[in-house]
Amino acid sequence: MSQEEANTSLGRKAALSENMLFGMGNPLLDISAVVDKDFLDKFGLKPNDQILAEDKHKALFEELVKRNKVEYHAGGSTQNSVKIAQEDTEETCPKLRISSLVKSDGGGEFYCWASLEKEPSWPLCPWMIQKPHKVATFFGCIGTDHFGEILKKKAEEAHVDAHYYEQNEEPTGTCAACITGDNRSLVANLAAANCYKKEKHLDLDGNWELVEKAKVYYIAGFFLTVSPESILKVAKHASDKNKIFCMNLSAPFISQFFKEPLMKVMPYVDILFGNETEAATFAKELGFETDDIAEIAKKTQNLPKENTKRQRVVVFTQGKDDAVATVGEKVTMFPVVDIDQNDIVDTNGAGDSFVGGFLSALVQERPLEECIRAGHYAANIIIKRVGCTFPEKPDFH
Template identity: 25%
Template sequence: MKSLCVIGSLNMDLVTSVKYFPKPGETIFGESFKTFPGGKGANQAVALGRLGAEVLMVGKVGNDIYGTKYLEVLRNNNVKQDGVLIEEGISSGVAIIQVSSEGENNIVVVSGANDKVDCNYIESKWSLIEEADIFLFQLEIPVNTVINTMKKLKERGKIIILDPAPAAKLPDEIFKYIDYITPNETEIETLVEKKIDNDEDLREAAQVLFDKGVEVVIAKLGSKGASIIKEDEYLNIPGFKVDTVDTTAAGDSFNAGFAFALAEGRSLEECVEFGNAVGAISTTALGAQEAMPTLEKVNEFISKRD
């Protein structure tokens, strides 16, 4: 099995459960408050660790209680933390999350130490980084760091997966380094600056990304599953029905499941199905990482549908 490396963010999620999201100027009473480890990068790393992958996390936390806690979380979830530094004089990243009674969420992120993951830091960890085969990126560390790191990895023939989240318009250069890009509907609309209303719109949006250099688009479509889009192929892989509690890390979990299956050498269709399963299971408990499954649980989950 190929080894994996996640280069990205580590946040502590401060989660409030509410009946509904307050309107501007409105004060409501929340139903509960909990603290969970999160951040798109670390979510993907922890999900991979739970599945049993060999995975290295690269990023930074602050010199505070959240940073210390996160190193413990990584260690307890089979994630190598040699690539994570405690940055002095700054807070760890935090995400303030509201989750409604319907399982929807909104999120405010304070980047903290994640903003200090610069190219010099990547260079200082390069001997560890280049040992991996498959790399997962997101957009919660500086984009310049992401682009320059991808470029170096591409020159060495590594496999690169980008989860373009949070949604952002990106420089054209980044796309020529990407093997697999995994946007949801909002993110692909942002990337191509076009509204997506149907499959034809999605194909046209994917073509824009192909023209810029992307190899494969994996479009995450929520309850509808995910679509594999290549220049000459469009295939939808159905999702799984579950009782949703919290969708906070569904996309991160999908990416971890997809990358794990890819590392095992499965077909692209099997990789996306596996990603759909991991993503679905992850929504069945409150908190980004609480319901992330083991390999045994995912295989059992998929077999029940078969």
């Protein structure tokens, strides 16, 4: 194998076992229901909007659940991604209604209008890790309440081995999707998701044993606002043991306002995700003095790194334009297949899906190119459907 092949390949397809993939982040219970204009007006909502809950929205969640045909799903950016990576397609694919909504600054997720250039030589389905169940582990904080019980049930149904830190000071984080026709107004109440405590959960022997079992780790940048010390402990473990630690820039405000904790973690990051807006903000904050995304990717790859056995991989998506990735010493563009704009129904959750598809291939030690194609395929399925849902079976063979 040439040096370039060695850099682009992550090895042969690996056998799967429980707890191989570890995620930690802000768990939210996604609650969706059809409402009318009067409901929106009552809580001061717009038909298509993404906001953080204020005091005036506290009653919204309880009122929403009283309506007919309420749907619940385990959500939040990282939890969505590990669900997509894990979900067993032998029965039904996940219906991840809402992507994580942490800051309504327009940059909280990256979306990918994408598909496959060609069929890979292995059976690809991005919600694809089939049996064994519980390949994916997830840590986060919830409340000791009714919504928390529902969230635990939904994570279990998705076959994710979720171990939540449960506390009674704040209620379980929720994200409401108020649906009117083709529009949806998203209202997020982070609540307990902000309350994760390293010393009360991650440091416990039984929980840390689950961290040690993993081979691939993924944490969205959003979690830097909650427990950067937890991220750093996991990242250092991955580096020391030559495992793969993945992170997401998640939103421009992370680089702007949480630059210090972000850069403390960066030396341990093996794979970094982001979109073009997040990449540009990151470059500005670090003084790269370029707006060329390929150059930003290369400069990011070359930032100091603790584990020199693994060259950092940087993956930046650009909506309907080419994805950019560092492949060995090169920066490679990964074209997406054109999609009719009329086929794009809903882009919510496309960013989480891209990462989930990527991770599903990564945990099986597939080459980088196939990881990206898996991510593209997952995002492509998402944006053609309402509410970030998957068909029962993939149409990819």
